[in-house]
Amino acid sequence: MSKDSPIGIFDSGVGGTSIWKEVHSLLPLEHTIYLADSANAPYGEKSPEEITRLSIKNTEKLLNMGCKLIIVACNTATTNSIQTLRSTYDVPFIGIEPAIKPAALQTKTKSIGILATKGTLSSALFARTSDLYSKDIKVIEVVGKGLVQEIERGNKDSVQVEAMLAELLRPMLDAGIDYLVLGCSHYPYLIPSLKKILPNHVSIIDSGMAVAKQTKLVLQSLDLLTESQQAAPEFFTNADPIILKNLLSETGENLKVSYLNF
CATH class of the missing domain: 3.40.50.1860 (Rossmann fold)
Incomplete structure (x- = not known):
């Protein structure tokens, strides 16, 4: 696994961008890939089994994109699935739960x-x-x-x-x-x-800054912090990209959002 590999982030939709913003602010050199599973939002009313199935789907997509660490930027996915994810995949996971x-x-x-x-x-x-x-x-x-x-x-x-x-x-x-x-x-x-x-x-x-700090600590402990300027953040959604684009426009950065069927 390379230091220059991306950090993967997934959520049931656009909300996890609140976590992405904190991670990007603390670790601006890191290449990040964000998956918004908006086609299946919200997770909060689904069964634990369905939440875990969706979390596995998202994780495998990010692993296929070469991610070195995955942030589960969804309280529901974390509290229902993170133990399964950690026991199944050989990659560090950062979860989020109510503070x-x-x-x-x-x-x-x-x-x-x-x-x-x-x-x-x-x-x-x-x-x-x-x-x-x-x-x-x-x-x-x-x-x-x-x-x-x-x-x-x-x-x-x-x-x-x-x-x-x-x-x-x-x-x-x-x-x-x-x-x-x-x-x-x-x-x-x-x-x-x-x-x-x-x-x-x-x-x-809220837990955004705590997640960003934990991400930095884990990458440091594994000697996986990047040492060079990385590619622009990538955002993918399996629903209409316009809502995600509008939310990200508040950052003032010119961020690209793409549709992806996953």
């Missing part, structure tokens, strides 16, 4: 909210993590029903989505949360709308 630990350690009100998909909240890995860090803390878990679909349609800033969020957050606010953990890589795109609804004392936590 319960920092919220639980820092909360003053002893009440935190987790906004995630059904697939993440019902997974065994999430249950273990939650049990480990949420002793003596009230955890309000809410399924973000419909949010991923709206983001995939390009409606992240719509009045409709803001109304959906207000309804979803009500039980959390009633419980006096002071931390909101975003348990889906699509959800950082909702932060502007969330800030309109949440009181100023409620902090929002």
Whole structure:
């Protein structure tokens, strides 16, 4: 495996670009390949078996593209599939799961909210993590029903989505949360709308920077950090590329998005 091989990233759709942005910011020399499996989004309402099948499909596509490390930029795929992926393939995997630990350690009100998909909240890995860090803390878990679909349609800033969020957050606010953990890589795109609804004392936590730092640590430990400027990032989607293009246009970079049937 070469230092100049790409980092592979996959998600159930466009949301994992929130993770890609952090990785690209921290490791700008690395060549990255992003797969948006939007044709099968959302993963959060699928069975664990189906989520694992899709995760294997995406992994094998990235391995065929020569990736040296794979980031599972999807909470649902990580919590349901990463153990299978790690035991099946001889390549390092970086997963993403809701950042319960920092919220639980820092909360003053002893009440935190987790906004995630059904697939993440019902997974065994999430249950273990939650049990480990949420002793003596009230955890309000809410399924973000419909949010991923709206983001995939390009409606992240719509009045409709803001109304959906207000309804979803009500039980959390009633419980006096002071931390909101975003348990889906699509959800950082909702932060502007969330800030309109949440009181100023409620902090929002997502896992993007933690994933980027872990990626760097793993590449360093394996002596796989690139030492030269690499090719431009590549983005592939198996649905209409326009939504992904629009999201990436916010970076200010001229990034190419291609359709790929995978």
